[in-house]
Amino acid sequence: MTVISILGFILIIIGLWGMLTQKNIIKMIIGFSIIDTGLHLVIVSIGFIKGRTAPIISKAVEGLDTGKNFIDPVPSALVLTAIVIGLAITALMLVYAVKLFRFKRSLQIEDFEELKW
Amino acid sequence: MSLIIIIFLGIIMIAAAVLALYLKNLVAAIISAGVISLLASVLYLFLAAPDVAMTEAAIGSGLTTIVFLLAFNKIRSDRED
Amino acid sequence: MAKRFITLLLIALLAYMFLPFIVEVDETSQLNRVAEKYVTAGPLELGAANLVTAVIVTYRGLDTLGEIVVLFIAAVGIGFLLRKPSKKKIAAPKRSSSEILRTGSDFLIPLLILFGVYIFTHGHLTPGGGFQGGVVLTSAALLFMLSNTEARFNKQLTEVIESVSGIFYLIIGILGLILAGGFLDSRFLQLGEMGRLFSAGAIPIIYSIIGIKVGMELIGILEKLRKEEI
Numbered sequence: 060m061t062v063i064s065i066l067g068f069i070l071i072i073i074g075l076w077g078m079l080t081q082k083n084i085i086k087m088i089i090g091f092s093i094i095d096t097g098l099h100l101v102i103v104s105i106g107f108i109k110g111r112t113a114p115i116i117s118k119a120v121e122g123l124d125t126g127k128n129f130i131d132p133v134p135s136a137l138v139l140t141a142i143v144i145g146l147a148i149t150a151l152m153l154v155y156a157v158k159l160f161r162f163k164r165s166l167q168i169e170d171f172e173e174l175k176w
Numbered sequence: 177m178s179l180i181i182i183i184f185l186g187i188i189m190i191a192a193a194v195l196a197l198y199l200k201n202l203v204a205a206i207i208s209a210g211v212i213s214l215l216a217s218v219l220y221l222f223l224a225a226p227d228v229a230m231t232e233a234a235i236g237s238g239l240t241t242i243v244f245l246l247a248f249n250k251i252r253s254d255r256e257d
Numbered sequence: 258m259a260k261r262f263i264t265l266l267l268i269a270l271l272a273y274m275f276l277p278f279i280v281e282v283d284e285t286s287q288l289n290r291v292a293e294k295y296v297t298a299g300p301l302e303l304g305a306a307n308l309v310t311a312v313i314v315t316y317r318g319l320d321t322l323g324e325i326v327v328l329f330i331a332a333v334g335i336g337f338l339l340r341k342p343s344k345k346k347i348a349a350p351k352r353s354s355s356e357i358l359r360t361g362s363d364f365l366i367p368l369l370i371l372f373g374v375y376i377f378t379h380g381h382l383t384p385g386g387g388f389q390g391g392v393v394l395t396s397a398a399l400l401f402m403l404s405n406t407e408a409r410f411n412k413q414l415t416e417v418i419e420s421v422s423g424i425f426y427l428i429i430g431i432l433g434l435i436l437a438g439g440f441l442d443s444r445f446l447q448l449g450e451m452g453r454l455f456s457a458g459a460i461p462i463i464y465s466i467i468g469i470k471v472g473m474e475l476i477g478i479l480e481k482l483r484k485e486e487i
Binding site: 061064065068071072075076079080101106108109113114115116117124127129131132133135136137139140141142143144146147148150151153154155157158 | 261264267268271272275278279286287288289291292295296297300306307308309311312313317320321324327328331332334335338339383384386388392451471474475478482
């Protein structure tokens, strides 16, 4: 549905804004997870077709033409695995944040000057 | 009818996203980020994707919040000594 | 000031990139050809009632294998980063959990494990599957961690279970290559009657293996993050 894909785009923009403007590393990772949620909403909404149902064969769709009553299962399958990967990547980023805190005793991005130009 | 519910949920999600970025209290910000995922799992039901809704509810709002809180707890216990 | 301007410019460019998505793309009213084939031929070829499962496990099985490898690499990376103990040797005094939490979790943990196993063994019939079931198993383990703050999961045991299920996943994939049409083809077992637990070929077995592997990997990640003395 278009409304949900617009909502997903707004979430992506908010998340990118947060990643670019926030100084705290944990806040940046929160921005990343907001982008993740928005992107998943957009991808699933691409596969949706108005008036059709979930691709699961049950009593309700028995005898009907499956090609005319089901939504596209591929975006759902992709997003399902992408959510699990997103959790693992977020955990990896958070562990890096813990490591950076032990290195500099600070979570503010301004204190890490080694790569500044 | 469903359009009104979607717009209502969307407004709450955008508000939660802004709060998650601008709250000073980090624990409150993490919980607010979890709320976005929880409401997104309701939206997946409107998009006829129950598998994705289950995954998002269990992982996005449950485990991701827990992982954030565990990492934050590690940083806080480091800061205290 | 210049930084703020560049940020705004980037955001505006991104929003401009999204504009055609919203304005020009009209909602489709029929499936594309690949999805059409998956939806119409999937139930007959594979015998799975849940077509998302059929796509994940068989049609795009190689993708799923790749995603599981990514999950494994992320877990390995977390273990690698947290391997060295910091200066602090003594763990902070921990508060033991309350009576209500302990009693409630003793009641809930077996039910959660049962629910997780139910979700991943019925992945080909109902919504759900290996990833969701694995996460429910992880939440049972998380409840155990919260109620018994002193107890530790046996690291070796979770790693061995995870590796063995990964090896079994590959063996089943190769069996599909030998006995049926290709790598990870689930049709080397009987398709059976649709709607039964033992149907749809090897899909329930593959999804159970994925569930156990994902659950053990996530338990490992949580356990590594939880350790106080490291």
